[in-house]
Amino acid sequence: MPKYPDFADRCASVTGSVFEKFRSKMQSQGDRMVGLHIGDSYAAPPYDLPLDKGFISDHPGFNRYCDTFGVRELREAIAEKLQKENRLSVDADEIMMTAGACNALNVSTQGLVNPGEDIMLLSPYWPFFRGMVHLAGGNPIEVPFYTRLYEEPDLDIVSYLEHHLTPSTVAVYVNTPNNPSGKVLNRSQLDQIGKFAKHHRLWLVSDEAYDGMTYDDHVHLTTASFPGMFDQTLSIFTFSKVYMFSGLRLGYVVARKPVLRNLNKMMVHQLYSPPTVAQQMMVEPVRTRAEWSGKFVTHFQELRDRFAERFRPQTQVPEGTYYFFFPIDKLLNGRGYWEVINDCLDAGVAVAPGQDFGRDYADWIRVCFTGEAPDRLDLAIERLNTVFPG
Amino acid sequence: MPKYPDFADRCASVTGSVFEKFRSKMQSQGDRMVGLHIGDSYAAPPYDLPLDKGFISDHPGFNRYCDTFGVRELREAIAEKLQKENRLSVDADEIMMTAGACNALNVSTQGLVNPGEDIMLLSPYWPFFRGMVHLAGGNPIEVPFYTRLYEEPDLDIVSYLEHHLTPSTVAVYVNTPNNPSGKVLNRSQLDQIGKFAKHHRLWLVSDEAYDGMTYDDHVHLTTASFPGMFDQTLSIFTFSKVYMFSGLRLGYVVARKPVLRNLNKMMVHQLYSPPTVAQQMMVEPVRTRAEWSGKFVTHFQELRDRFAERFRPQTQVPEGTYYFFFPIDKLLNGRGYWEVINDCLDAGVAVAPGQDFGRDYADWIRVCFTGEAPDRLDLAIERLNTVFPG
Numbered sequence: 001m002p003k004y005p006d007f008a009d010r011c012a013s014v015t016g017s018v019f020e021k022f023r024s025k026m027q028s029q030g031d032r033m034v035g036l037h038i039g040d041s042y043a044a045p046p047y048d049l050p051l052d053k054g055f056i057s058d059h060p061g062f063n064r065y066c067d068t069f070g071v072r073e074l075r076e077a078i079a080e081k082l083q084k085e086n087r088l089s090v091d092a093d094e095i096m097m098t099a100g101a102c103n104a105l106n107v108s109t110q111g112l113v114n115p116g117e118d119i120m121l122l123s124p125y126w127p128f129f130r131g132m133v134h135l136a137g138g139n140p141i142e143v144p145f146y147t148r149l150y151e152e153p154d155l156d157i158v159s160y161l162e163h164h165l166t167p168s169t170v171a172v173y174v175n176t177p178n179n180p181s182g183k184v185l186n187r188s189q190l191d192q193i194g195k196f197a198k199h200h201r202l203w204l205v206s207d208e209a210y211d212g213m214t215y216d217d218h219v220h221l222t223t224a225s226f227p228g229m230f231d232q233t234l235s236i237f238t239f240s241k242v243y244m245f246s247g248l249r250l251g252y253v254v255a256r257k258p259v260l261r262n263l264n265k266m267m268v269h270q271l272y273s274p275p276t277v278a279q280q281m282m283v284e285p286v287r288t289r290a291e292w293s294g295k296f297v298t299h300f301q302e303l304r305d306r307f308a309e310r311f312r313p314q315t316q317v318p319e320g321t322y323y324f325f326f327p328i329d330k331l332l333n334g335r336g337y338w339e340v341i342n343d344c345l346d347a348g349v350a351v352a353p354g355q356d357f358g359r360d361y362a363d364w365i366r367v368c369f370t371g372e373a374p375d376r377l378d379l380a381i382e383r384l385n386t387v388f389p390g
Numbered sequence: 391m392p393k394y395p396d397f398a399d400r401c402a403s404v405t406g407s408v409f410e411k412f413r414s415k416m417q418s419q420g421d422r423m424v425g426l427h428i429g430d431s432y433a434a435p436p437y438d439l440p441l442d443k444g445f446i447s448d449h450p451g452f453n454r455y456c457d458t459f460g461v462r463e464l465r466e467a468i469a470e471k472l473q474k475e476n477r478l479s480v481d482a483d484e485i486m487m488t489a490g491a492c493n494a495l496n497v498s499t500q501g502l503v504n505p506g507e508d509i510m511l512l513s514p515y516w517p518f519f520r521g522m523v524h525l526a527g528g529n530p531i532e533v534p535f536y537t538r539l540y541e542e543p544d545l546d547i548v549s550y551l552e553h554h555l556t557p558s559t560v561a562v563y564v565n566t567p568n569n570p571s572g573k574v575l576n577r578s579q580l581d582q583i584g585k586f587a588k589h590h591r592l593w594l595v596s597d598e599a600y601d602g603m604t605y606d607d608h609v610h611l612t613t614a615s616f617p618g619m620f621d622q623t624l625s626i627f628t629f630s631k632v633y634m635f636s637g638l639r640l641g642y643v644v645a646r647k648p649v650l651r652n653l654n655k656m657m658v659h660q661l662y663s664p665p666t667v668a669q670q671m672m673v674e675p676v677r678t679r680a681e682w683s684g685k686f687v688t689h690f691q692e693l694r695d696r697f698a699e700r701f702r703p704q705t706q707v708p709e710g711t712y713y714f715f716f717p718i719d720k721l722l723n724g725r726g727y728w729e730v731i732n733d734c735l736d737a738g739v740a741v742a743p744g745q746d747f748g749r750d751y752a753d754w755i756r757v758c759f760t761g762e763a764p765d766r767l768d769l770a771i772e773r774l775n776t777v778f779p780g
Binding site for chain 1: 490630637661
């Protein structure tokens with residue numbers, strides 16, 4: 001079985017970065033292009049970073065391997081934060097640091113899903129999760145959910161999910177606040193998802209990357225804090241969103257110790273651990289989060305309102321996250337979907353195509369309203385208004 | 391198929407950190423324990439780190455997602471380094487940044503090996519690699535190699551490897567300088583491995599984590615620089631060893647673009663990319679490597695010589711890396727192997743058990759002579775001399 005130049009079959013089961021396909025077109029526009037296609041925030045972290053020579057003397061082990069579950073001091077600070085802000089009473093040993101939520105979600109699928117088993121993806125969902133399920137050999141079962149809840153907040157969720165349940169389903173992937181729809185699940189909705197998972201003995205993979213990034217009177221709730229739910233829930237958080245430090249690639253998963261022991265086996269083989277130095281840097285920001293996060297969330301809410309007001313087509317206003325996600329089938333004016341995406345690029349705005357967020361969203365687009373500074377956002381809105389004259 | 395509380399079967403196919411089993415015993419000894427079990431260096435990086443407020447203003451994107459193949463400036467600096475020091479003429483697009491060599495090796499196995507296929511592991515090998523092969527569904531074929539070359543430098547390598555070749559073998563894992571044996575492969579040896587791989591159309595996964603950490607007149611050679619070898623070789627490097635920054639979890643893989651495109655698909659699903667900020671920090675150290683690395687390699691060579699001189703049992707002196715690796719079957723004095731490992735721990739020295747480095751090394755141990763500062767190394771040698779009276 002000579003192998004070279006062939007690759008393993010799994011390479012064909014996934015695509016790379018969802019934005020790869022636009023790379024050359026975007027590069028050709030240079031600085032003119034306003035990038036609202038990636039979920040990121042334009043500003044630097046609004047808290048102090050220990051970037052000085054004192055950091056080295058204060059952290060003698062900064063350059064060395066750390067405990068593969070994570071730097072203890074950080075996990076202790078996170079445990080306090082979870083108790084105070086998420087009503088989740090855990091200790092440091094029930095937290096494992098990961099290379100972003102991305103890595104936490106990957107080790108979760110690897111740890112839970114056997115080849116041939118199904119995992120229910122409430123959609124629209126974060127694009128890479130689907131690929132992770134494929135790489136674990138599992139089958140994603142897509143269930144249109146968050147967008148539907150905007151229209152039907154009192155949907156009987158248990159019956160609805162049971163309708164989509166297969167005999168091979170072993171887990172449910174839930175994400176609140178939801179990327180890309182901006183939906184923030186309320187207590188009753190999460191309670192029903194929890195009941196469904198418990199009744200059918202399914203693992204609940206709870207992606208809470210946008211923890212804290214909610215607007216108006218919407219509040220993020222952590223499913224694992226609901227009575228009886230911690231045992232079978234993997235709660236996943238990141239430093240990429242409210243901490244505005246996606247470039248640090250740091251996140252964590254919260255679960256019972258036997259779960260973490262298995263996920264740790266997957267992680268040490270993927271990357272050993274996330275960086276020691278990154279973890280040490282984040283101890284203070286976790287402790288002071290309540291002091292600095294509110295101001296930026298308010299700022300993001302203002303940007304959301306600015307987009308909602310100035311963008312001519314009427315769209316669903318997100319309850320959390322930094323995205324607008326809307327169908328453009330009524331805005332095509334005779335053009336094809338990809339023609340319109342290209343029109344956006346030609347006008348100088350990069351947006352994310354909907355198909356990556358789920359089978360049912362092929363005629364939607366996602367726009368990140370914090371991807372570039374406010375003056376550039378204004379420019380992007382003006383340009384989008386020429387593409388979508390409404 | 392209710393799943394909770396069961397995990398995916400693959401969890402049982404690998405173990406976690408090889409040092410997990412000693413954790414409680416080691417913790418109970420506190421600071422008394424000299425840790426020579428992990429491959430790491432006691433000193434801080436011997437080059438300037440841009441840890442000051444100016445770093446933020448100089449690197450406006452430091453907190454944001456980067457190109458998933460890596461920060462361009464760093465890859466360009468690495469390309470220059472590879473050309474100058476490794477005689478490997480590549481451009482920045484033939485380099486992909488990863489979360490350490492660990493991550494590079496994992497995406498390589500995922501990208502190359504299908505379930506049921508074999509990969510030849512020249513042994514002794516870095517322990518996690520075996521687990522990576524299992525997680526890809528592959529079968530590791532262990533071939534005792536580096537320790538044998540100490541005794542038989544002129545071994546007919548092509549015939550020897552052909553003797554171990556199975557019909558399902560798709561790749562060879564080679565690691566020079568070798569962890570744990572300290573063997574540095576010479577030109578003729580690498581040339582034969584290359585010929586073997588080419589003749590049988592096998593991918594060559596070339597782990598060069600200890601690039602530059604060689605002693606006496608031994609020189610590290612990069613297989614991909616040999617005529618005709620680049621096409622089917624994946625060359626893997628790290629910032630954990632000569633850069634003395636294991637806690638940064640940064641490394642890279644060098645290969646043809648089609649290879650990198652497939653490995654990138656695996657990586658973005660595992661962690662998206664290594665940290666932006668970590669990559670930006672390493673641009674200058676890569677450029678100045680020639681200025682600062684020699685001094686520390688000389689220091690490490692002195693520590694090697696100190697260990698060789700003071701440790702009473704006679705052992706093979708490593709040609710590179712920071713390990714001594716030797717059999718203790720003749721040093722047991724009636725004790726069992728694990729009893730002796732425990733005696734080491736009781737004496738206050740943590741060492742790495744040989745079984746993790748390959749089936750044929752169950753009665754060997756590995757000692758990292760740079761794991762702690764020189765005075766602590768001396769203490770460890772004294773203690774080991776009581777366990778192994780020679």
